[in-house]
Amino acid sequence: MASSVPKRVRVSSAPRPGRPTVALAVVCALLGLPLVSACGPSADSSNGPAAPTARSGPSDGGTHGNSGDNGNNGNSGNNSSSWALSAPQVAAGYPQGQPPADMVRRFNDDTRKNAARLDVSGTPVRAYYDDRADGAWIFYTGVTGSGFEPDHLHDILNQLPAVHDDGAGDRTTTSAIDAKPGPHGGRAICNTVLLQTDMLATAVSTCSWFTPTTAAGVTLITKADGTSTKLGFTAADVAPIMRAIRAEVEIPRQ
Numbered sequence: 045m046a047s048s049v050p051k052r053v054r055v056s057s058a059p060r061p062g063r064p065t066v067a068l069a070v071v072c073a074l075l076g077l078p079l080v081s082a083c084g085p086s087a088d089s090s091n092g093p094a095a096p097t098a099r100s101g102p103s104d105g106g107t108h109g110n111s112g113d114n115g116n117n118g119n120s121g122n123n124s125s126s127w128a129l130s131a132p133q134v135a136a137g138y139p140q141g142q143p144p145a146d147m148v149r150r151f152n153d154d155t156r157k158n159a160a161r162l163d164v165s166g167t168p169v170r171a172y173y174d175d176r177a178d179g180a181w182i183f184y185t186g187v188t189g190s191g192f193e194p195d196h197l198h199d200i201l202n203q204l205p206a207v208h209d210d211g212a213g214d215r216t217t218t219s220a221i222d223a224k225p226g227p228h229g230g231r232a233i234c235n236t237v238l239l240q241t242d243m244l245a246t247a248v249s250t251c252s253w254f255t256p257t258t259a260a261g262v263t264l265i266t267k268a269d270g271t272s273t274k275l276g277f278t279a280a281d282v283a284p285i286m287r288a289i290r291a292e293v294e295i296p297r298q
Contacts, residue, residue, distance in 0.1 A: 126297040127228060127258045128188045131171035135184070136288035141174030143181045147265070151183060162197055164189055164259050173289070175264065179272030184289055186260025188297075194231040194254035198222075201233050201252060213242045221279055223251050226287040228294055230255035234279035234286075247276030251286035258294060262286040 133140050143151075166189025173182035205219035217238040225232035234251040252261035264282050266272035274281075 125228070127255050127294045128297040129167075129169045129186045129258050129260055130293050130295055131169050131184070132292060135171070135173055135292040136285070138173035138175055138182055138289075140171050141181065143172050143183075143265075144268070147181070162200060162259060164192055164197070166190070169260075169293075171293070175285075176271075178264075178274060178277075179267045179269070180264045180274075180277065181267060182285065182289065183263045183265060184260065184293065186258060186293075188258055190257055192254060192256050192259055194256065197252075197254040197259060198231040198233050201235055203235070215240045223253075223279065223283045224287065225253050226290055228253075228255065228290065230258075232283075232286070234283055236279050238276070245275060247278050249277050249279045249282040251279065251282045253286065253290055257297060260290070260294070262289050 131140075164187055166187045168185070168187050170183075170185040173184065175182050201220060203218065203220045205217060208216045208218075217240070218236070220233055220235045223232040223234045230253055232251060232253040234249055236247060236249040239246045239248075246266075248263070248265065250261050250263040252259070262282060262285060264277040264285065266274060266276060
């Protein structure tokens, strides 16, 4: 597993208008990852589709960094407490919002396709939080159930860095790295997809966590309305936000 944290993506020349959106679309077409997908969010912020998903979405390509940096307790063992997922109107200071319809559609399609990968069932939940400071949507999706095996689910999402070159100047790098799960325990992992073209580098990362009763993930996607301050988010960017969101959406099970 990679251990170095990638620096924030910078591009030497300004991308053509609309290119970031095209690049993200390519990433979505190339890779579908469990739980939350970088391809887009769902329309509602309450319960998700009937087919529950519990995996984390796209990743920010390349070698991820210590996605467990900062933030809560780094305990990776299984916490004895039983947890359940909720979707408050505001989590970690981020209010719920409504992503564009095309993002909602792509997200729903992606989560349905990947639901079988983790093979968990239970009560689905989702919310889409608005990161206005960075011009990004925070896609949170998960499922509350029972009998989950955090180590097994973590291992399903784990992968060695892999590079795919289309021979025309576009290169996609996928990778995964452990993350600190936070004080609730369990296991956490971040997956990243990095798309590099002749003029642009776009990173999409999803950080997921697992306990015996919860499986959820958080993905950050840059907005296409010109308000985004970045072309993408690495695992090092998303992991602290995942822990902050988790601290408020995951509650003791009654």
